Amino acid sequence: MTLQDRLRSAAPPGTIIPKPQARKAFKVKGDGTRRGRPALIYTIPNHGDPSSPHEKGVTYAELERAYSQLRRTGALSTTWFRTHLSACYAEGSCNFTTVGGLFELLGEASYERRGVYVRQ
Numbered sequence: 875m876t877l878q879d880r881l882r883s884a885a886p887p888g889t890i891i892p893k894p895q896a897r898k899a900f901k902v903k904g905d906g907t908r909r910g911r912p913a914l915i916y917t918i919p920n921h922g923d924p925s926s927p928h929e930k931g932v933t934y935a936e937l938e939r940a941y942s943q944l945r946r947t948g949a950l951s952t953t954w955f956r957t958h959l960s961a962c963y964a965e966g967s968c969n970f971t972t973v974g975g976l977f978e979l980l981g982e983a984s985y986e987r988r989g990v991y992v993r994q
Contacts, residue, residue: 877934877941878912878937881976881980884979884980885979887901887902888902889902889979891916891975891976891979892975892978893968894985895971898919899919900917900972900975901916901917901927903915903916903929907931908931908932908965909933909965911933912933913932913933914932914937915929915931916930916932916972917929917930918930918968930966930969930972932962932969932972932976937976939958940955940959940973941977941982943958944977944983944991945982945993948992948993949990949991949992949993950973950977950991951989951990952967952989952990955969955973956970970989981994982994
């Protein structure tokens, strides 16, 4: 089963993404497109209008690259993420904790400390 299939199974639309410091829910919306590539789209709270959440996304290629880093080295850090997935990071630093949270939902990672997820 591909990582994309595993994510669809473990995090269907409506799933709350674990976030270490979020006060409100970040939720999986489903498949879409980001930066011209197939992506997992999620919603983030809109503090100005709670009834209209913002949308962000991480491409499946970016998720694969981050997963490979986690499996290869045993950790995923914001330093690596910012350098190797710069377009994803530039869209919002919350993409890092979203990727980590998705890996938590898969049972592949856990939040260790600010800026670091470790392999389970």
